[in-house]
Amino acid sequence: MTPEEYVEAVLSLVESIPEGRVMSYGAIADALAERSGRNSPRQIGGIMARHGGGVPWHRVVTSAGRLPPGHEREARARLLAEGVPLRGDRVRIDEAGWAPDGDRTGE
């Protein structure tokens, strides 16, 4: 799988995230790990930082529900508008967590 295809796969998956739900960088990396052959949460962050424009990047947060550094204000506003359960500046990923296969991740 070429880097471009990997980027496309990541963006595609991010676009497939339903409104009001969120996915962690690690979850995305893990979901594409089998298809891409590699697995690195850091790489997802790098891709989002470069090609994050054009996709609902605000639905992508850290596994702790933390918003992407430098974009916390943007993300928080958008998530709030979509009805994502927030606890302070953190997303209740246990409630809004989403996966391409099973709806709830922790189940």
Add this chain to the structure above:
DNA sequence: GTGCTGACCGGAA
């Protein structure tokens, strides 16, 4: 080749 850094993760203190 080596070494540092990064929109990360999980565990320990």
Add this chain to the structure above:
DNA sequence: CTTCCGGCCAGCA
């Protein structure tokens, strides 16, 4: 709740 540490993969000096 916070901070530190080791591991992870890829890009760049």
